[in-house]
Amino acid sequence: MEKRSALQKAVLISVAAMAVAFAILTFVFHRLEGVKFEEGFLRVSAQADDPAATVYAGKVQGERVKITVTDCPDEQRTEVVVQVGDRVRDECAVETGLPPIQADQLGPVEHIRITRNGQLLFEGGYTAEHDMGWYDLEGNWAPFSGLEATFRTSGENYWDSYKTSAGTILAFARGPERTARGSWMLYFTMLLFSGLLALDAAYPLALFRWQHMCDVKDPEPSDFYLEMQRAGWCIYPILLLIGYIIALRALP
Structure with missing residues (x-):
């Protein structure tokens, strides 16, 4: 040996x-579930003072991120507040219960309205049954409505130009897919x-x-x-x- x-x-x-x-x-x-956000990971917890609220928190791209989702069923509305350190605070909302929209070759789809910081970000039809199932008010397919292009200059911090997209707002309002x-x-x-x-x-x-x-x-x-x-x-x-x-x- x-x-x-x-x-x-x-x-x-x-x-x-x-x-x-x-x-x-x-x-x-x-065993510790969370959600993916901007190539990072957020833990899930409930607000002790508001049982209707769910909090997603973690550190992403060097900043503390906190996303608070609050259901307001009486108003058919879900509020989504995105906070990234001291750089970003987007107060968003998804409104439902609106008259359905007749989508091209698909028939009636859900009518939603998404706002960000009090300004209309998207209004039209949406269906989760099809990839990129976004439609404008006339029922025309608008597949890129949930996305928002971000242009950064060399050396710029990741969050300096960040704006919460309609797709991200809707995903958190509906409950993002859990992962670990x-x-x-x-x-x-x-x-x-x-x-x-x-x-x-x-x-x-x-x-x-x-x-x-x-x-x-x-x-x-x-x-x-x-x-x-x-x-x-x-x-x-x-x-x-x-x-x-x-x-x-x-x-x-």
């Missing part, structure tokens, strides 16, 4: 510890790499001889090979840690 050095033991312990720790963290993160952080697929990919590193650290000479036994009789590694192998044992655990963190923070 090959005698293992302190470095080999440290590598084996660190690899095993990361595999167990990130398995637990990924499991925990998967953490990718099991990426985790198991990192686990595979961890296993390969553990084998290399546990049986360095055996793996070297197995690799070259068909080419050379009684192969022996050079001093340079051994030095590079030890350097890899110091570097690869750091790369694995970065990979595990990426897997933990990944969104579907």
Whole structure:
């Protein structure tokens, strides 16, 4: 049996510890549901002082984001307030209960009105049964009505030119799709790499001889090979840690 050095033991312990720790963290993160917002992740909670309100909060693109959604069923209206640090505060609303709109080749669709900071942002028809199912007041298909182009100059902060789009407002008013952080697929990919590193650290000479036994009789590694192998044992655990963190923070 090959005698293992302190470095080999440290590598084996660190690899095993990361595999167990990130398995637990990924499991925990998967139980904490949230929603995607601007390539970020917001947690979901309820307002203690208003049972009709739902709050989505988190840090996205370097700023604290809070989106408060309040249902007003008596007014057939849902209010959506988007706050991004001190940079953005959009007070939005989605009104329903309006007369249906006759959409081209589709028939009657829901009539909605979306406002932002007191100004009309969109009024027309909408159906979730079709991709980009937005229609103007005459029933003409208007697929890009839910989007809003944002142009940023070089070096400008992500949020400086941000405006909440009609699609985002409607998505939060209707209840966005829930998701969770953490990718099991990426985790198991990192686990595979961890296993390969553990084998290399546990049986360095055996793996070297197995690799070259068909080419050379009684192969022996050079001093340079051994030095590079030890350097890899110091570097690869750091790369694995970065990979595990990426897997933990990944969104579907």
